[in-house]
Amino acid sequence: EAQVTQNPRYLITVTGKKLTVTCSQNMNHEYMSWYRQDPGLGLRQIYYSMNVEVTDKGDVPEGYKVSRKEKRNFPLILESPSPNQTSLYFCASSFSGRALETQYFGPGTRLLVL
Amino acid sequence: AQSVTQLDSQVPVFEEAPVELRCNYSSSVSVYLFWYVQYPNQGLQLLLKYLSGSTLVKGINGFEAEFNKSQTSFHLRKPSVHISDTAEYFCAVSDEETSGSRLTFGEGTQLTVNP
Numbered sequence: 001e002a003q004v005t006q007n008p009r010y011l012i013t014v015t016g017k018k019l020t021v022t023c024s025q026n027m028n029h030e031y032m033s034w035y036r037q038d039p040g041l042g043l044r045q046i047y048y049s050m051n052v053e054v055t056d057k058g059d060v061p062e063g064y065k066v067s068r069k070e071k072r073n074f075p076l077i078l079e080s081p082s083p084n085q086t087s088l089y090f091c092a093s094s095f096s097g098r099a100l101e102t103q104y105f106g107p108g109t110r111l112l113v114l
Numbered sequence: 115a116q117s118v119t120q121l122d123s124q125v126p127v128f129e130e131a132p133v134e135l136r137c138n139y140s141s142s143v144s145v146y147l148f149w150y151v152q153y154p155n156q157g158l159q160l161l162l163k164y165l166s167g168s169t170l171v172k173g174i175n176g177f178e179a180e181f182n183k184s185q186t187s188f189h190l191r192k193p194s195v196h197i198s199d200t201a202e203y204f205c206a207v208s209d210e211e212t213s214g215s216r217l218t219f220g221e222g223t224q225l226t227v228n229p
Binding site: 004031033035040041042043044045048058059090092094097098099100101102103105106107108 | 118123148155157158159160163206208209210212215
């Protein structure tokens with residue numbers, strides 16, 4: 001089954017404790033992206049990757065890092081989480097990253113930073 | 115820069131009633147338009163998209179949307195809703211000019227279908 005998977009689905013952590021949220025897709029997509037969803041704000045892009053070793057900032061990159069060492073994986077790293085990073089996070093992918101392509105979303109990771 | 119406004123944050127309707135979820139956008143370039151649905155505790159799923167051509171776009175689950183360039187709108191409609199349509203709906207735009215194929219999302223509309 002074609003899908004985007006994320007782990008963990010739920011995470012509670014404390015301020016300053018480094019964490020990684022993994023994202024993997026099995027559709028051989030070149031493009032991957034991270035969004036965060038906050039009430040009343042919709043989804044906002046954090047980082048994206050057009051291909052292996054090619055990443056760039058989205059609208060809200062502060063406090064996040066990403067890497068793209070393999071085509072299928074695009075982990076999101078919070079080196080020193082803060083309470084304002086409490087949010088629902090979605091990973092997405094598309095075939096080549098063209099604007100007209102459908103993006104496929106993972107199930108989401110709900111993060112609470114205390 | 116693009117922006118998307120979903121005019122209603124919550125829309126309660128009765129089962130089998132028609133529904134319209136409103137979306138307006140602003141952009142200085144040609145855009146692609148999308149509607150995504152998010153069922154409780156799930157990721158986003160594409161309902162339909164407008165790329166070019168016919169302004170009336172049909173999607174999954176009986177939904178359709180009409181692109182109106184002069185009014186910069188892309189409203190979503192369904193003639194008769196079911197309880198299972200209860201979900202949050204997001205309108206989004208993208209364009210070839212913005213780097214990263216970024217989808218700009220609206221704030222979301224919570225559709226609640228009551229029996």
